[in-house]
Amino acid sequence: MPLLSAVVPCFNEEDSLPLFLSELDKVCKKMRDEWPDLSFEAVLVDDGSSDGTLTIMRNAVSNAEYGFHVRWISFSRNFGKEAALYAGLRHSHGDYVATLDADMQDPPSLLPQMYSILQTEDYDNVATRRQDRKGEPPIRSWFAHRFYNLINHISNADIVDGARDFRLMKRPMVDAVLSMCEYNRFSKGIYGWVGFKTKWISYENVDRVAGNTKWSFLKLFAYALDGIVAFSTAPLVLASLIGVLLCVVAFVLVIFIVVRTLMFGDPVAGWPSLICAITFIGGAQLLSVGILGQYLAKTYLETKRRPIYIVRLSSEPENNAQK
Structure with missing residues (x-):
């Protein structure tokens, strides 16, 4: 039966x-x-x-x-x-x-x-x-x-x-x-x-x-993140792309600053833009570290069995x- x-x-x-x-x-x-x-x-x-x-x-x-x-x-x-x-x-x-x-x-x-x-x-x-x-x-x-x-x-x-x-x-x-x-x-x-x-x-x-219901918005959001981490490595790829992009931007800025200094001799101006750049890069780094941390945390939980x-x-x- x-x-x-x-x-x-x-x-x-x-x-x-x-x-x-x-x-x-x-x-x-x-x-x-x-x-x-x-x-x-x-x-x-x-x-x-x-x-x-x-x-x-x-x-x-x-x-x-x-x-x-x-x-x-x-x-x-x-x-x-x-x-x-x-x-x-x-x-x-x-x-x-x-x-x-x-x-x-x-x-x-x-x-x-x-x-x-x-x-x-x-x-x-x-x-x-x-x-x-x-x-x-x-x-x-x-x-x-x-x-x-x-x-x-x-x-x-x-x-x-x-x-x-x-x-x-x-x-x-x-x-x-x-x-x-x-x-x-x-x-x-x-x-x-x-x-x-x-x-x-x-x-x-x-x-x-x-x-x-036992599912609050925050619980559903955390559940969604678990699903993304469990079935996709795209966030890791995104973190890598952010790193590559920032390296390219930094290289271009170095060339720009050198040329500007040689032509105008004014290396001090642009302090506000410098602060914005540092803040942006710092935020991108923390985002990338956070993404890596999510995958590392899941791996840690799995390995404890x-x-x-x-x-x-x-x-x-x-x-x-x-x-």
């Missing part, structure tokens, strides 16, 4: 998780009517929540009315959504694996359509994207569009504008994603980098059913280990 796993990262989702599980139950029972041999499991990942999320997960295991088997793991602290997604994929057993959020912004009702596509068409995964960013602050939407345009131009990772983490993958693609066990993870880039044939479907933006996450508790005791 084919198994479909739903990987659900959760961080302080005690208000939305019961609604999500109820909706997923309806979808699974509907899918079983159409595909009687299909079974389901939900892999719930508690990313160090401080509310009652873990209690809801524990109770879900004993709920015999659900049309899916529930398994859960709980981290020792908050490791972030990327770590939670990776952990969920590692603990999933399905021939097909879906990743979706518990806040219902990734509608489980799309799963039948996504599964049908994988059964009838030659694709390895079905991914989702938002048709628009309705309800999102304009400045945040503007920066998001610029980020997608930028990273697609400077990297070889194919990332669709408006792409969500909500997708349904066949097991070979899941195994390929898991083979990339890097510490600094950027899933949207990883999905594009591993390749495989992807079918994109669009849907209108959906608001959270409960609670507040710390676990991506640590499991504190699990519905399966044998999984209570570092990963």
